[in-house]
Amino acid sequence: MRLALREALLAFRRAPLLSVLSVTTIAVSLFAFGLFGLVAVNLRSALQRVEERVEVRAFLAEGTPADAAAAAIADILVFPEVATAEYVTPERALARARTELGEFEDVFEAGVLPGSIELRLREGQRAPATVAAVARRLRTFPFVDDVRYGAEWVEKLYRLRTIATVAGLALGAAFAAVAVIIIGTTIRMTVLARAREISLMRLVGATDGFIRLPFLLEGLAKGVLGGGLALGLLYIATRVISAQLIEVTFFDPPLAAGGVLAGALLGFVGSAVSVGRQLRRV
Amino acid sequence: MIRYTSVHKEYPRTGVALTGVSLAIGKGEFVFLTGPSGAGKSTFLKLLFFEERPTRGEVKIGPVSSATARTRDVVDLRRRLGIVFQDFRLLEDRTAEQNVAFALEVIGTPQGAIPARVARALAQVGLAGKGHALPRELSGGEQQRVAIARALVNDPFVLIADEPTGNLDDRATRGIFDLLRAINASGTAVIMATHNMELIRRNPYRTLELNRGQLVFDSADTPGDGEGT
Numbered sequence: 001m002r003l004a005l006r007e008a009l010l011a012f013r014r015a016p017l018l019s020v021l022s023v024t025t026i027a028v029s030l031f032a033f034g035l036f037g038l039v040a041v042n043l044r045s046a047l048q049r050v051e052e053r054v055e056v057r058a059f060l061a062e063g064t065p066a067d068a069a070a071a072a073i074a075d076i077l078v079f080p081e082v083a084t085a086e087y088v089t090p091e092r093a094l095a096r097a098r099t100e101l102g103e104f105e106d107v108f109e110a111g112v113l114p115g116s117i118e119l120r121l122r123e124g125q126r127a128p129a130t131v132a133a134v135a136r137r138l139r140t141f142p143f144v145d146d147v148r149y150g151a152e153w154v155e156k157l158y159r160l161r162t163i164a165t166v167a168g169l170a171l172g173a174a175f176a177a178v179a180v181i182i183i184g185t186t187i188r189m190t191v192l193a194r195a196r197e198i199s200l201m202r203l204v205g206a207t208d209g210f211i212r213l214p215f216l217l218e219g220l221a222k223g224v225l226g227g228g229l230a231l232g233l234l235y236i237a238t239r240v241i242s243a244q245l246i247e248v249t250f251f252d253p254p255l256a257a258g259g260v261l262a263g264a265l266l267g268f269v270g271s272a273v274s275v276g277r278q279l280r281r282v
Numbered sequence: 283m284i285r286y287t288s289v290h291k292e293y294p295r296t297g298v299a300l301t302g303v304s305l306a307i308g309k310g311e312f313v314f315l316t317g318p319s320g321a322g323k324s325t326f327l328k329l330l331f332f333e334e335r336p337t338r339g340e341v342k343i344g345p346v347s348s349a350t351a352r353t354r355d356v357v358d359l360r361r362r363l364g365i366v367f368q369d370f371r372l373l374e375d376r377t378a379e380q381n382v383a384f385a386l387e388v389i390g391t392p393q394g395a396i397p398a399r400v401a402r403a404l405a406q407v408g409l410a411g412k413g414h415a416l417p418r419e420l421s422g423g424e425q426q427r428v429a430i431a432r433a434l435v436n437d438p439f440v441l442i443a444d445e446p447t448g449n450l451d452d453r454a455t456r457g458i459f460d461l462l463r464a465i466n467a468s469g470t471a472v473i474m475a476t477h478n479m480e481l482i483r484r485n486p487y488r489t490l491e492l493n494r495g496q497l498v499f500d501s502a503d504t505p506g507d508g509e510g511t
Binding site for chain 1: 331332353354357358359360361365371373375384385388389390432436497
C-alpha cells in the first residue's frame, strides 16, 4: 500500500502536465454538470416557494357568526392535508383589499367583501387533485358560499414541475454521461502513457491487483482534486451571478460533498476501467 | 526443466507462428535460438514466459504447464524468470538503481532488503558506480546491462534474452555476451534469441534454429555439434 501511494504521488511529479490536464478536464466536466445542477436546485427551490403560496379560500355567507367560523376552523384543522386555517373577518378583508389595491380604495365599501376561511396546505399535499378534494369538502359546510383556489394556476404549476423534473433528469443524465466519457478518456491517456510500465510490471511478476492499485489511487486523487476545483469554480460562479444578475443559492453542504465524492468516484471508476482494458491488452 | 511438446501456435490475424515444436531444455543450459525474421523466435520466447499460450500442444516449465496454469501460477513463474529485450525496456524517468529496484518492489520485496540486492545485481553486471544514472545518460551496452541486472535481481533459474545484442555494436555485444556466459556459469540457464551467426559459430552452445514456425535444427540432435542435453 505504501508503495502504491508513493507511485500514485510520483505519477503527478513524473507527468505534471498530463496530471494538470486530467484534473482540469475532470474539473471542467464536473463544472458543466454542476452548473446544470445549480440551475436545477434553484429552479426547484423557486417552484417550492411558489407552491408554498397555494392557498384555498372558503367565502362565507353573509351574516355567518364568528363562533360558527371558529368551529368550522377546528373541524378543518383535522383534515390531514391542512397546515393552517385562519378566519378573515369582512372588516379585515376590506382593510386588506384597500391596502393591496390602494388605487381603487374608494371602490370598496364596508360590507362589500364577505368573510372567509383561508387555508394553507401541507407540503406534498398541494397536487391539483388534493386541492380540489379539500375544496369539495369545504363546500359541504352550509355557510360556505364559494371556494376558490386558482385551479388552473395550481395545475399549471404542477405541469411545470413535472416538466422541470423530467427535463432535469434527462439533461442531468446526458451531462453526467458526457462527463464520464471525457474523464474516462483523460484517465485512459494517463494509463496509455504508462503502458510500458504496466507491461514491465507484468513481466516481472506483479499481480494485477498490485498494478491496479497506484492507478486507482491516482484516479481517486485526481477525481477529488477535480471535484474540489469544480466546486470552487461553481461557488465563484454563484457569487458572480448573485451579484450581477439574480440571487441564486449554492449547493447545501451534503450536496457539495456529494459533488466531490462524485468526482472521486469518476476518477476511481475511470481508472479501474482504463487499467483493466490495458491489462487485458498486455 | 523446460519442455515443449508438439507446440502449435496460431494467431487469428497472422496465422501459424509455430508448428510441431518438441524439445527439452535442461537445468543450467545455454541455448541459442536463431532463424530468420518471422521464423517464430519471439513467439517461442513468449510461450516461455506465458505471455502467449499454445493453440495446441503443451509448454511446461518446471511444474507449471500451459494447459493448466492459472494467473497466480504465471505470476509466480515470472518471479523466477529473468527477461531481457533488444530494446532494453527501461523506465526512462528512473535511475539505473530504481529500474532494478522496480523488479523487487512490484513483487512486494521488503523495502529494507532492496538496496543491497540492487547493489549486488548492478555490481554483477559491472555497473557498480552508475546506479544514479538515468538510462539516457548510459550507452546502449550499459542500458542493456541495467536490463540484465533487473532480470537477475530476483535470482532467476532461467534468463530469457530476446536479441539482447541486436541494438549494440561489436564491442558492446561481446561485453553483453561475456556477461550472459558468466551468468550461465553461475548456474542460471540462458536462452538467447539472436541473428548473430558469428556469435553462434564461435561458442559451442546448443543451437535451436527455427524457420517458418518449425524447428529445423537442434544441435543437441547432432552428435558432436554443440553441447546438448
